[in-house]
Amino acid sequence: MTPNPTTPVAMEVVAKVQETADTYTLTLDxxxxxxxxxxxxxxxxxxxxxxxxxxxxxxxxxxPTRLVHTIRAVGKVTHPLCxxxxxxxxxxxxxxxxxxxVEPAEGGDVVVVxxxxxxxxxxxxxxxxxxxxxxxxxxxxxxxxxSPDDLLFREELQRxxxxxxxxxxxxxxxxxxxxxxxxxxVTQLLSRAxxxxxxxxxxxxxxxxxxxxxxxxALQRGVAPERIALSMERNMKCAIGLCGHCQWGRDFLCRTxxxxxxxxxxxxxxxxxL
Amino acid sequence: MSDLTHALxxxxxxxxxxxxxxxxxxxCATEQAFEVGDYxxxxxxxxxxxxxxxxxxVALRSGRETLETVESDQLLGWSWLLDGTxxxxxxxxxxPVAALRLDGPALDAQMHLHPAFGHAFARQILRSVxxxxxxxxxxxxxxxxxxx
Amino acid sequence: xxxxxxxxxxxLLRLLQADGRQLIGPTARDGSIVxxxxxxxxxxxxxxxxxxxxxxxxxxxxxxxxxxxxxxxPDAAKRWLFPPRVELWRARQAETLTFxxxxxxxxxxxxxxxxxxxxxxxxxxxRVLLQSDFADPTYASRRxxxxxxxxxxxxxSPTCFCTSxxxxxxxxxxxxxxxxxxxxxxxxxxxxxxxxxxxxxxxPTRPASDPEAPERAAAAARQGQRVMPSDVRExxxxxxxxxxxxxxxxxxxxxxxxxxxCPTCFCTTVDDVTELSGDAVHTRRWDSCFDPAFSDVHGHxxxxxxxxxxxxxLTHKLATWHDQFGTSGCVGCGRCIGWCxxxxxxxxxxxxxGASS
Numbered sequence: 001m002t003p004n005p006t007t008p009v010a011m012e013v014v015a016k017v018q019e020t021a022d023t024y025t026l027t028l029d030x031x032x033x034x035x036x037x038x039x040x041x042x043x044x045x046x047x048x049x050x051x052x053x054x055x056x057x058x059x060x061x062x063x064p065t066r067l068v069h070t071i072r073a074v075g076k077v078t079h080p081l082c083x084x085x086x087x088x089x090x091x092x093x094x095x096x097x098x099x100x101x102v103e104p105a106e107g108g109d110v111v112v113v114x115x116x117x118x119x120x121x122x123x124x125x126x127x128x129x130x131x132x133x134x135x136x137x138x139x140x141x142x143x144x145x146x147s148p149d150d151l152l153f154r155e156e157l158q159r160x161x162x163x164x165x166x167x168x169x170x171x172x173x174x175x176x177x178x179x180x181x182x183x184x185x186v187t188q189l190l191s192r193a194x195x196x197x198x199x200x201x202x203x204x205x206x207x208x209x210x211x212x213x214x215x216x217x218a219l220q221r222g223v224a225p226e227r228i229a230l231s232m233e234r235n236m237k238c239a240i241g242l243c244g245h246c247q248w249g250r251d252f253l254c255r256t257x258x259x260x261x262x263x264x265x266x267x268x269x270x271x272x273x274l
Numbered sequence: 275m276s277d278l279t280h281a282l283x284x285x286x287x288x289x290x291x292x293x294x295x296x297x298x299x300x301x302c303a304t305e306q307a308f309e310v311g312d313y314x315x316x317x318x319x320x321x322x323x324x325x326x327x328x329x330x331x332v333a334l335r336s337g338r339e340t341l342e343t344v345e346s347d348q349l350l351g352w353s354w355l356l357d358g359t360x361x362x363x364x365x366x367x368x369x370p371v372a373a374l375r376l377d378g379p380a381l382d383a384q385m386h387l388h389p390a391f392g393h394a395f396a397r398q399i400l401r402s403v404x405x406x407x408x409x410x411x412x413x414x415x416x417x418x419x420x421x422x
Numbered sequence: 423x424x425x426x427x428x429x430x431x432x433x434l435l436r437l438l439q440a441d442g443r444q445l446i447g448p449t450a451r452d453g454s455i456v457x458x459x460x461x462x463x464x465x466x467x468x469x470x471x472x473x474x475x476x477x478x479x480x481x482x483x484x485x486x487x488x489x490x491x492x493x494x495x496p497d498a499a500k501r502w503l504f505p506p507r508v509e510l511w512r513a514r515q516a517e518t519l520t521f522x523x524x525x526x527x528x529x530x531x532x533x534x535x536x537x538x539x540x541x542x543x544x545x546x547x548x549r550v551l552l553q554s555d556f557a558d559p560t561y562a563s564r565r566x567x568x569x570x571x572x573x574x575x576x577x578x579s580p581t582c583f584c585t586s587x588x589x590x591x592x593x594x595x596x597x598x599x600x601x602x603x604x605x606x607x608x609x610x611x612x613x614x615x616x617x618x619x620x621x622x623x624x625x626p627t628r629p630a631s632d633p634e635a636p637e638r639a640a641a642a643a644r645q646g647q648r649v650m651p652s653d654v655r656e657x658x659x660x661x662x663x664x665x666x667x668x669x670x671x672x673x674x675x676x677x678x679x680x681x682x683x684c685p686t687c688f689c690t691t692v693d694d695v696t697e698l699s700g701d702a703v704h705t706r707r708w709d710s711c712f713d714p715a716f717s718d719v720h721g722h723x724x725x726x727x728x729x730x731x732x733x734x735x736l737t738h739k740l741a742t743w744h745d746q747f748g749t750s751g752c753v754g755c756g757r758c759i760g761w762c763x764x765x766x767x768x769x770x771x772x773x774x775x776g777a778s779s
């Protein structure tokens with residue numbers, strides 16, 4: 001954890017990769033304030049003069065000295081963050097929030113279902129699974145994106161696929177003429193994946209409506225509600241449970257979320273405007 | 275049980291069909307294989323069959339656009355059930371495909387002669403169409419798009 | 423229990439300002455009675471009261487010279503312990519990026535004139551702001567060195583419902599001194615802490631000749647209150663998808679008055695403003711869940727309709743607050759009823775919502 005829960009520390013951008021037209025992965029040098037984090041947690045990133053925004057950590061939890069975030073330029077703060085070049089300093093505080101259930105998943109199959117930018121908060125979980133591969137049975141990484149150009153971590157996905165111990169499937173909403181992979185929705189990948197529902201953990205992250213479809217499919221396959229994990233997104237200003245913005249029913253999603261299990265989320269998911 | 279009937283019974287499309295209906299379905303079915311690039315359907319041609327894909331991948335295309343892909347364990351084509359229709363899409367194998375071809379006219383005759391079979395079969399078709407409609411709706415939301 | 427002659431009250435007020443302490447007490451201003459820095463008895467709202475009803479709070483003259491002849495004004499301790507605007511840090515971009523989070527110095531405070539509902543609200547804010555992993559340093563430093571002189575209510579406004587919330591009208595804890603006013607006689611003083619005892623030791627007090635006065639006052643204040651049902655939490659949690667929220671949406675203006683006057687509401691937001699000096703200042707300020715942009719995600723509000731936002735406020739205050747902090751979030755002060763321009767009554771709405779499920 002950075003020293004002060006409300007005051008950022010400065011970290012230098014040491015690497016910048018453009019993933020898609022509007023999404024960038026920034027690596028920050030955290031050697032002065034190593035950030036030990038659990039997969040699924042987020043930090044508050046500060047762009048000087050613009051403000052703070054919650055961004056999931058997308059890096060390897062095994063290396064706390066390099067803090068990696070994958071950011072989509074959609075607003076007032078994410079635009080300047082994505083414009084930051086190597087050598088710029090950003091403000092960072094964290095990590096905050098709950099983690100993907102990588103430990104409860106040990107001993108069974110793990111199914112990671114990611115949609116769009118949702119692959120970024122799941123990447124640390126995938127890296128953890130691969131670092132400790134022997135603790136898990138079959139590992140599935142199912143990724144949906146708008147088009148092949150919108151895939152994150154493309155080369156890494158290909159490297160994972162070339163391993164013999166992880167099953168990577170990618171599906172796109174629209175396929176250009178040279179795309180010979182599946183075209184459709186990510187739930188199709190889930191319904192066809194041959195995992196053992198009685199021992200599986202499903203972790204999913206993406207737009208809310210996508211997660212709803214994924215959860216329905218997982219429940220139909222027989223995965224227990226407490227073994228389906230999703231990541232809920234709400235407005236956040238303080239990240240420490242005091243500003244009230246991220247409240248969803250009884251949870252402040254920055255404290256008892258954003259990762260929740262389906263049995264925790266189910267009753268609230270269907271209430272419009274909660 | 276013949277190999278063909280066995281293959282039909284094993285296909286998820288037939289889950290829930292009574293054995294006698296599967297047997298009747300088998301009388302309209304043949305095994306087929308397609309190489310990469312082969313067409314299972316051509317836009318504008320008479321729609322006269324359904325295919326139960328057993329393995330591989332078929333792309334449904336309109337012009338150069340791929341609308342969706344149909345994988346193993348899925349159903350391809352049902353518009354022969356509606357009188358005098360043609361295929362609205364091209365269906366081309368993008369991976370080698372093994373399929374069970376269900377002959378439209380033969381099935382149509384069986385459905386008229388044996389209403390109980392007709393009812394059960396139509397329901398299975400409707401289940402597939404329903405699932406595809408749900409997926410199409412989700413895709414139409416373009417959830418990964420959104421304005422920056 | 424002690425008593426202090428009315429004419430000696432000034433010496434208590436002077437004591438409360440000793441050693442650079444800032445005294446905050448009730449005073450009449452702008453057609454109401456607010457909690458602001460005061461210096462002497464002359465600043466107190468003598469002979470004034472606030473007549474409260476749904477959607478109406480009027481400053482009126484009493485027919486006596488009572489100094490504390492009102493129940494609650496729009497301000498609570500929140501205004502001074504959890505100030506509306508606090509600079510959290512300022513960033514400077516030179517060779518590197520630096521953050522300066524040194525807090526602004528502030529005088530220790532004395533709060534005079536708080537009621538039982540107000541002391542209960544402070545206890546609730548203590549749980550929210552001090553007892554989590556991330557205690558708020560602004561609140562903590564103001565709270566730590568606080569002198570609190572409460573006043574016992576002798577009457578209830580029609581908008582009050584502290585009795586059914588279990589927070590009053592008798593002031594029982596969370597004070598250094600508690601005064602019960604006799605218009606024609608001495609103040610009865612209850613001592614609630616060592617700091618209170620030290621104050622009393624410096625005042626010309628006598629043993630109280632009427633030690634029943636506080637309880638008698640409380641008994642009178644129990645009359646005429648609204649009654650919040652004891653099962654309101656369960657009722658509301660079962661009514662999340664009921665039709666009542668559409669009904670309240672036709673009346674609620676989303677003006678956020680209720681959250682501003684509520685002594686336990688704690689929502690804030692942050693502003694980032696770059697000064698001419700080049701410092702980028704990060705300031706926290708009060709916010710309200712009624713603000714349409716409060717629940718914005720990617721430019722779209724989750725709680726789009728005012729009915730959704732009212733439901734959030736009501737169910738948080740009376741139901742999910744229990745899950746988060748172990749108590750209700752409401753102290754029954756009735757401020758939201760009086761200061762709502764549409765006269766929406768939280769008690770009536772809670773009952774109606776529960777009944778509609």
